[in-house]
Amino acid sequence: MNFNLTEEQQMLQDSLRRFLSNEYTFEKRGQIIHSGKGVDETTWRAFADMGLLGFTFPEENDGLGGNAIDTMLVMDSFGRALVVEPYLSTVVLCGGLIRDAGSDSQKAAILPAIAAGEHLMAFAHSEPGSRYNLSQVVTTAEKTGDGYVLNGRKTAVLHGSQANQLIVSARSHGDIADPEGVSLFLVDRNANGLTVRDFATHDGHRTAELTLDNVQLNHDALIGEQEKALPLIEKATDLAIAALCSEAVGAMEALNEATLEYLKTRKQFGVPIGKFQVLQHRMADMFIATEEAKSMAILAASEADSDDREERRRALSMAKALVGQSARKVGQDAVQLHGGMGVTDEMLAAHLFKRLTLINLLFGDADYHLGQVSDQLLAATA
Known part of the structure; x- marks a missing residue:
């Protein structure tokens, strides 16, 4: 499998991360949350202008004809910035259902409106x-x-x-x-x-x-x-799981960066605590867990569009189980390495940990999907 991004994909990722870094700051996110609206109209219009809202829709419905790999790139960047806008519900879940099962009139009425940022769905x-x-x-x-x-x-x-x-x-x-x-x-x-x-x-x-x-x-x-409708629901759920796995990887990478920076600046006994070997080992374990999760997120994205139900569901369950385990490892260790500060609202680490916890629970936690994989293996060998 080729893990390298195409030139267009790399440009998309770079431009999206640059936009989020400049326009979707930690303070801006806090304002959106406290407003209770759940979506910032200016940000949502910007996503539409960048083509993100119609990425996976057919070109005849004002889309770009992308796939789950493209969704992976978007969700990874959203995970790093902790984006709270309804991309998963509107574009991945509902947009995917209309794209895959909607009538011609439903596609024509709904998909262009989603792509233009004019229609939200759940x-x-x-x-x-x-x-x-x-x-x-x-x-x-x-x-x-x-x-x-x-x-x-x-x-x-x-x-x-x-x-x-x-x-x-x-x-x-x-x-x-x-x-x-x-x-x-x-x-x-x-x-x-x-x-x-x-x-x-x-x-x-x-x-x-x-x-x-x-x-x-x-x-x-x-x-x-x-x-x-059950096969459609399963397919939409699998696409959402693949998207969440990518979002979790982005959040874990951001959490690693925030923790490493904290270890470099927080001092004890006159030296940065990052000098202590035991903390270096913990940090290394966090990076390894994130890389393992990244590999499984790529697997999830590569299988999410498959029409082979059994193979797709097995791959997505394996990915969700390992990503959930890695997210728990990275999140808990990050909070411990931050000390008491790791659970305060003033620290980015606390918000990343909260999001990783919710991602693990959405559409089946790590234990549930581990059981699904186990059941599938037992059925295959029976």
């Missing part, structure tokens, strides 16, 4: 008690003469309150964990019967709880084939 799939089981859907979709009626609850909807439109999963037949019977629907944020409760997570991002009470939809709200 994916409402997880439900109370479902944990990481993607097939467990209790929300119902009852077919009527002129459309559908949705009832149920959704939890942990990333940037749900900031979205103009949501993609909601609902079941029309089968048991609550039956892989058949689940469909995807477009629901406007201001739809009658939809209640959204917005709140902040401890890493500064926004999420929401949704209640759907007799939400009425037209037939054209259906995305893809009726009652056959």
Whole structure:
């Protein structure tokens, strides 16, 4: 496998990192978080102008025809800068679902609007008690003469309150964990019967709880084939996992740099604490863990677009498990090397550690995905 970036990819990464370094400062991020809006309009428009919001969309829908490797470069830079804007929910999850399963009219209406920075979306799939089981859907979709009626609850909807439109999963037949019977629907944020409760997570991002009470939809709200949505949900989730792995690597690299700088400047007994050999060893272990995670993030990005479900899911689970373990190692060691300062809001390290903790939990933590890999290996040898 060739790990070298193309000239265009290197230019993208350099320009994005330069923009974030100059315009998306630690103080600017704090202002966005405290505003409670969850997105800075000026920053989001800048992302659109740079082509980031339509990178993976088809050219006929105002995109650039990119793939998961391009998403990896963007998310790595976002991880370093701790970007809180809804790129994952709008572009990776919902944009990916519309690109892969939407009708021609849905693609034409939605994808160019996302690419232009004019349309925010959120994916409402997880439900109370479902944990990481993607097939467990209790929300119902009852077919009527002129459309559908949705009832149920959704939890942990990333940037749900900031979205103009949501993609909601609902079941029309089968048991609550039956892989058949689940469909995807477009629901406007201001739809009658939809209640959204917005709140902040401890890493500064926004999420929401949704209640759907007799939400009425037209037939054209259906995305893809009726009652056959689980493979689409799995593919979108795998793309999100690959993106999160890259974001985690960027955050770990930034955390290593911040910790190394702290070791060079913090003095004890008249010398920088970085002179102490035991701390040098800890720092070396952190760099090794980050490099291991980077290799797995590249694997995740290279497999995320694959149509081979079994191979793709195995690779993504392996990546998510190792990246989660590495993130915990790097985050905990960084906090310890910073001492008591490592958990204060004034230190970048604390915010990086919080984000790494949330990344580990999203779409399955390290223990869950380790179990998935184990189950797949046992099934293959049975």
